[in-house]
Amino acid sequence: MKRLFATMAMGVFWASMGALAMAYSTGPGVTADEALAKLKEGNIRFVAGANVGPHQDAARRQETATNGQHPFATVLACADSRLPVEVVFDQGVGDIFTVRVAGNVAATDEIGSIEYAAEHLGVPLVVVLAHTKCGAVTAVVKNEPVTENIGKLVAPIEPAVKGVKSRFANLTLDELISRSIEANMWQAISDIYAKSPLLKKMSAEGKIKVVGALYDIDSGKVQWFGEHPTENQLLEK
Secondary structure, three states: OHHHHHHHHHHHHHHHHHHHHHHOOOOOOOOHHHHHHHHHHHHHHHHHOOOOOOOOOHHHHHHHHHHOOOOOEEEEEOOOOOOOHHHHOOOOOOOEEEEEOHHHOOOHHHHHHHHHHHHHOOOOEEEEEEEOOOHHHHHHHOOOOOOHHHHHHHHHHHHHHHHHHHHOOOOOHHHHHHHHHHHHHHHHHHHHHHHOHHHHHHHHOOOOEEEEEEEOOOOOOEEEEEOOOOHHHHHHO
16 A cells, blocks of 8 residues: 555656646747747738748647647737737747737736746747837827726836927827837836846846837838847846
8 A cells, every 4th residue: 555655656746747847948949039030030921911820730739738838939019909929920839928918018927927938938039019009008198097907007108108208399199109109118128127137137148138129000010129229238237
């Protein structure tokens, strides 16, 4: 009987170790620059209507179910339904670790998710993907009345909007919204570094790259901005 219990205990132990090993991925096997190139190539195909739709079949589902996930990029994007991340980059199951929230803000839940992808899954690239005509940013620019929960959600957008309003006094409303959307993209990157010692350290050590991008919901094109203009200062703080 003791031998039976010991065997059962060892079975539970090795099952737990297997689950732990699945959680700590060996990574996607590409560099941040290679991952970025794959996203750019995928978006070019999407805009041209030449999607190949990779990794969307039963074999890919079985592969990722059996061997775990090895995404090559993390994308923090807005929850707007006009921004389907895998579609606009022509990727499939297990390719992109997608974090979506209204206004592509970087608060606790979003940053924790990015940390998981970077540290546990070995994902080398983080993209903060804003988009044109963002409703969350527009609401902050117009100071529209919102519910308590939405107010808390969009609070991280406010510094970006205030900064734009203080720098540009004569903008039209559309121009103000457009500039605020871009500023909010940079704000999210700043918040990632300010609120995550882990991600800041990984970036400083060259283990990850964090870049900003803007999706045009009319054309489907992604405009790439690269790393934060003051990244060196952000990493030194």
